[in-house]
Amino acid sequence: MAYISQQFLNMLQLGSLYAVIALGYTMVYGVLSLINFAHGDLFMVGAFLCFVATAKLHLPFVPVIVVAAFGTVLLGVAVERLAYRPLREAPKVSAIITALGVGVFIENFTLALSPYPRHVPEILPNISWNFSGLTVSSIQVLIIVVSVLLMASLDFIVRKTRFGMAMRALACDMKTLPLMGVPVNTIIALTFAIGAGFGGVAGTMYAMAFPVIDPYMGIMIGWKAFIAAVVGGIGNIRGAMLGGYILGAVETLAAVALPSTYRDFIAFTLLLILLIFRPNGILGVPKTLKV
Amino acid sequence: MMAPALLSIKxxxxxxxxxxxxxxxxxxxxxxxxVTLIGGNGAGKSSLLRAISGMAPFDGEIQYKGIRLNGTPAHKIVxxxxxxxxxxxxxxxxxxxKENLMLAAWCRKKDPEGIKEDYNYVINIFPRLGQRMAQLSATLSGGEQQMLAIGRALMSKGDLILLDEPSMGLSPVLSDEIFRIIAEINRAGVTILLVEQNAFMALQLAHYGCVMENGELAFEGAAAVLLDDPRVRRAYLGV
Incomplete structure (x- = not known):
């Protein structure tokens, strides 16, 4: 029983991280139909900002999160403004190549500044509680609670606020939106800002749980989060959350049942099979042509 | 005496x-x-409207209430x-x-009272929309969607509404209904620039008409005069 609960907790921790990162992919795809391949690298930058804020600036927890979130928001908005906006009318392939290029640029820029893996010092004392065999660490609780709060606020913003309404309208028909008086560039920039900020916070939380970080850490996690977004139905906010937890569950279960080297192989096989039967993802709907 | 020009295109x-x-x-x-703009397919009517609303770059000059619109982004023009x-x-x-309507009131953030008033006005003139406020607008029929599009324009509270083919794809009964409402909105003080394929209906409704051919203004005049003009009758009224 304790063992099952333990694995369940691991699933929630991993799934929360994937879900928060997957939201960045799905939001940008939703509004621009662009796969922001640099998003995994924003997550990495979040982890490095966490390192700088703790190891160099010796800041406490809350300012660390603020530095990481604010820094990645700035970077995300800058990437949109400098790299994606000039290509908005260009063929989608060009925009995707640009996204890949931006990712490689960010990785190598970070590599130039920090050629070695870094060890992030402990920010919060890691307390463990023991409930009849089940070990719960404070970092696990933190990751799950912060992620759920972020997701709940995003869900609220998208469904209930003016900005969220504009974002959904933008996903529906970008050409008509300016005729409503809505500044489209502002809405797109805000969408990137939120996605990037989520990536940055996820990077910080990841660095707290797994404190050895390197400039390439965003690649694999980014791919997985992207796949989580696709599994849930890319462009769909709740789909990204669902996909994140499904991927977290599949990976955890695969590692329980089989040698840990099989983990990614099993996870990706299951996801490929799922996509054969649900090509638009679990909550996705096929895009209908606009008349 | 003629009313002053609200929109001046040069x-x-x-x-x-x-x-x-x-x-x-x-x-x-x-x-x-x-004012109605009539003319065949590809005469440039929609492009003209797109230029006015900031959706298409143009040469020349557009003035609205004496303000030069050249280079103004679309959302500011609203x-x-x-x-x-x-x-x-x-x-x-x-x-x-409802969200479609509220989105169109984007620029009126500081006027919640006015938004409420206009929302009730929209329900009043389009009772069918009133019953469907919580429905996804994709589920509306063509006629209802056109009503929603006009309702949105009312929520934006423009002094000038550009209407592009409001009767397109609608049954004659629904077209009549839409034209009746356009007349009503105009009586409430809103100036209207109407692009239509159905020249007969448009000229009956309008005060003034401009006939476009191949991107040029072929001729213009009072709508009543154009209805009797042999060139218009031959080309657009099928008589």
Whole structure:
């Protein structure tokens, strides 16, 4: 029983991280139909900002999160403004190549500044509680609670606020939106800002749980989060959350049942099979042509 | 005495690459009038509207209430008081009917009372929309979508509404209904620039008409005069 609960907790921790990162992919795809391949690298930058804020600036927890979130928001908005906006009318392939290029640029820029893996010092004392065999660490609780709060606020913003309404309208028909008086560039920039900020916070939380970080850490996690977004139905906010937890569950279960080297192989096989039967993802709907 | 020009267009041209859709057009839209632009497919009517609402780059000059619109982005033009109901209606299908209406009031953030008033006005003139506020707008019929598109224009509270083919794809009964409402909105003080394929209906409704051919202004005049003009009758009224 304790063992099952333990694995369940691991699933929630991993799934929360994937879900928060997957939201960045799905939001940008939703509004621009662009796969922001640099998003995994924003997550990495979040982890490095966490390192700088703790190891160099010796800041406490809350300012660390603020530095990481604010820094990645700035970077995300800058990437949109400098790299994606000039290509908005260009063929989608060009925009995707640009996204890949931006990712490689960010990785190598970070590599130039920090050629070695870094060890992030402990920010919060890691307390463990023991409930009849089940070990719960404070970092696990933190990751799950912060992620759920972020997701709940995003869900609220998208469904209930003016900005969220504009974002959904933008996903529906970008050409008509300016005729409503809505500044489209502002809405797109805000969408990137939120996605990037989520990536940055996820990077910080990841660095707290797994404190050895390197400039390439965003690649694999980014791919997985992207796949989580696709599994849930890319462009769909709740789909990204669902996909994140499904991927977290599949990976955890695969590692329980089989040698840990099989983990990614099993996870990706299951996801490929799922996509054969649900090509638009679990909550996705096929895009209908606009008349 | 003639009302002052609300919108003044001088030597306007719109090009898409090498194709000139509008070639050097000049005309005025006077305060309180319904002006209709008629002409065949590809005459440049929609391109002209797109230039006015900031959706298409143009050469020449557009003045609205004495303000030069050249280079003004589309979303700012809405806040100046020009609302464009685009061809094909441009309904946001994944938003509810009410959300579509509220989105159109984007520029009126500081006027919640006015928004409420206009919301009730929209329900009043389009009772069918009133029953469908919580529905996704993609589920509306063509006629209802056109009503929603016009309702949105009312929520933006423009002094000038540009209507692009409001009768397109609608049954004659629904077209009549839409035209009746356009007349009502105009009586409430809104100036209207109406692009229509159905020249007969448009000229009956309008005060003034402009006939476009191949991107140029072929001729213009009072709507009643154009209805009797042999050139208009031959080309557009089928008589």
């Amino acid at each position: 030597d306007l041209s719109v090009s898409y690459g090498n194709i000139k859709a509008v070639r050097g057009i000049s005309f005025d839209v006077r305060q309180g009038q319904i 806040s100046l008081g020009i609302t464009h109901v685009p061809e094909g209606r441009g309904i946001f299908g994944s938003l509810t009917v």
